Amino acid sequence: MLVRDEVKNIITKACESAVNANKLENTGLPEIRIEYPKEERFGDYASSFALESAKLLRKSPIEIGNTMKEFIEGSKIIEKVEVVKPGFINIFLSTDFLHQCLMNIRKEADQYGKFDKKNPERINIEFVSANPTGPLNVVSARAAAVGDTIANLLEAAGNTVDREYYINDHGNQVYLLGKSVLARYRELSGEEVEFPEQGYQGEYIKEIAEECGKYSDEINTIADEDELIDFFAAKAIEHNVAGQKNDLESFNINYRTFFSEKTLHRNGDVESTLALLEEKGMIYEEEGKKIFRSTDFGDDKDRVVVREDGRPTYLLADIAYHKNKIDRGYDRLIDIWGPDHHGYIARLKGAIQAMGHPEDKLKILIVQQVNLLMQGEIKKMSKRLGKFSLMKDLIGDIGTDVARYFFIMRTMDSHLDFDIELAKRESSENPVFYLQYAHARICSIFREAEKRGFKYNPEKSSTEHLNNPETISLMKLMVRFPEDIYDAAEKAEPHRIASYLLKLAQKYHKFYTEHRVLSDDSVMTNTYLALCEGVKIILKNGLHLLGISAPESM
RNA sequence: GCGCCAGUAGCUCAGCUGGAUAGAGCAACGGCCUUCUAAGCCGUGGGUCAGAGGUUCGAAUCCUCUCUGGCGUGCCA
Structure with a gap:
């Protein structure tokens, strides 16, 4: 408790x-x-x-x-x-109680801060889900850090959590992507082609076109233009998704599922979802369109789900997707979106209710935008024009640890000004190193103790030596670790853990400068080593929750 | 027009389900290494919590209005 x-x-x-x-x-x-x-x-x-x-x-x-x-x-x-x-x-x-708590932290070790829930919830958390039309940018990186950390927190809080990524491999953007690659492909073979007006102009499109050279035999057998576009679109998506997976893995994120939108259209989920909504009386027809009564659930206006020509809108597929997730048995769904989608919340949550589920079955979190600063100026990003900073480059420049910490240290609803130059320059006095340094310091003390032949026995520690301001203050904070995890998980506010760890490291560094851990007094040494071990456990568990490494030495 | 997010120290931001003297990091300045990692510690300066009303024992926090910045307001995804 x-x-x-x-x-x-x-x-x-x-x-x-x-x-x-x-x-x-x-x-x-x-x-x-x-x-x-x-x-x-x-x-x-x-x-x-x-x-x-x-x-x-x-x-x-x-x-x-x-x-x-x-x-x-x-x-x-x-x-x-x-x-x-x-x-x-x-x-x-009381100090006696704190001493007991310390012994308990040692005993729980890796498990300290985690909870057992009698009835764990099965939670699906979907995040990033960037269009497969290009590589991931730094905006996705923020969502990635936030989403994965929330997932970690919910797991620590005793739930079963699956991370999921939705691949929007259907629709206009995909068509445009295929057209763009096809155009570049033709250019490569010397043809004079007009590049699609709204096409994707990034250099990576040319690379994909180049790669497609190895399919030339197959390509030559396709006569139909649309079929050709489909072919290139499929290859481009394959290429882009593979790249995205790579970036996410190097960001310490392991998704359980990459879910393809296309499958929903192919296996009839989209149609059956429409049928369900019609059955519930939530759909009416107007000018040949089918419209969902989302205003019944507080939306500004009703939304078209099937166009006049019979094609379903993105919304219908998305409703089908969420129905699919619910049908897979999840107790709770969490979506993490960018601010540009916030207007979409009412209609999707409305659809969840329309299908007969409670309103809070789906929780949608909005992660605010990232402004990329270059020499103090905001750099505009546009995926279509191929102008954006890549997540891959970010990781290469400042590393996963620093990047994840930067994205997690602020609340997700504040707009984040991210100055990459500054992040690089300050990397030696970065807050994340401050935390890691505390961990490395402790590891170093244990190495030194061993070198000196000291036999560490925490059972021989004593409350007596804990009775000083630095130690008491440190232990009081240590006791709060599970409470902060609980709150952070409950409120889906991962930055709380970053703040907590910063405070803990502060108090530890203070303790370190005021007290010598290794001394001639073996009871005192054992006591302080137990304290160090406790702090080390929390730092490691805490950094782990943030997806950041806890180095043994620096 | 309407909706969402934000406005707190020079900069980046915590604090917001109302509570005690408004905090941290960075930047600036001054101290601390013969002893377990100085990537550390200690100290100093720095504020009209955007503004105006209201609610009450008490407001950065809640309500209303105004101002500023960003985003959204597709039968795109």
């Missing part, structure tokens, strides 16, 4: 006891809420219960707090309870 919840239970019980002893009136008192005080001198956990209930009880918050205090004191885990100024009840954990 989270220490936070234990504290909550203690205060809740204290409240009940006070009521039973007629010290407090039972007048529909609010639920106890536990918060983290802003400053350490206000304790480790605090409750504003007395402030909240003052009016109801017609007593001063201080008076209520003092009454509560009597019933809270005496718990093994609590060292002291303070009732202060406006009426906060501040709780201080």
Whole structure:
């Protein structure tokens, strides 16, 4: 159980006891809420219960707090309870308890911070899903870092999580892609061709065309122009998706499924989805089009799902895709989208409801855009014009660790100004190195201990040596690690982990400069080594959650 | 017009389910290595929380309006 919840239970019980002893009136008192005080001198956990209930009880918050205090004191885990100024009840954990927690962290090791859930949810999280019309850019990299980290967090929170990537290998963009490659292919064989007006102009299109040279025999047998375009489109998609997979793998992401949109059209899922919506009375016809009543679910207007010529729109395929995911047995779906798709939320969530599922079956997270700065100026990106910064180049320039950390350290709904030059230049004093350095430092101490022939035995550690400000402050933060994971998973806010680890590294570095770990006093050495081991475990687990390596030396 | 996101230190950003004196990193300046990694630590300076009202014991946080920037508002995907 989270220490936070234990504290909550203690205060809740204290409240009940006070009521039973007629010290407090039972007048529909609010639920106890536990918060983290802003400053350490206000304790480790605090409750504003007395402030909240003052009016109801017609007593001063201080008076209520003092009454509560009597019933809270005496718990093994609590060292002291303070009732202060406006009426906060501040709780201080005991050093003995913290020592126990430390031993527990060592015992749990890799598992520390993870939860067992009685009934784990099966969650599908879909992210990046960039069009297969080119390589991944830095905007996709942000979604990749965020999505994968949220997946990690949900796993740590005890769920079964599958990462999924939707390949939009159907529709106009694909047609245009095929046309573009075909044009380049013809150019290569010396033909004078007009490049498609809206075509993809990137250099990589030429490379694909070149590669297609090896299929020349096959290509020569295709007479129909559309068939030819299809052929080149298929080859281009194959090439692009392979490249995207490569980039994602080097970003430490392992997808379980790459799902092709084309299969939905081929296996009848699109039609059966339409049939289902019609059956539910959610579709009406107008001027030969079939239209989904998305306004029933708060959308601005109803949406066309089948065009006049009978072709389904992207929306219908997407509804079919989400139905497919639900049919595969997932309890919950999460989509991560760019800001340019936010207008799409209402209609898709509406469709989920129209098919008879609860509104929160699907959660859509919007990751805000990345502005790429070059010499302080925003660089405009356009995939169609082939002007964009590649994810591959980013990884090559600053590395996966730094890139992932940069994308995760901010909240996902803030627009991110990403200055690659700065990220490269600062790479030696980057926050991520600060975390990794703390880990490497600890590893180094253990190597040194071994070199000196010290026999590390954490059972011989003692609370006595933990009674100093740096150590206590460090342990209090260590205890909060599972709580932060819980909150970060619950709220889908991965940046919380980055902040947490930064604070932990700070406190560790502070401890390190104030205290010598290896000394002649073997009890003290064992105690400090146990503390170091605990920090090391958390740093490693935390960095792992972010998809970042924890080096043994730097 | 409507919708979404943002506006907090010189810069990049935390803090936002209302709580205690508004924080961090970077940049600037000044200290700390005979001893486990100085990729570290300590200290100093730096704020009209975009603005105006409102709600209450209490507002950066909630409500309304205004201003600024970005994005969206396809039978594209």
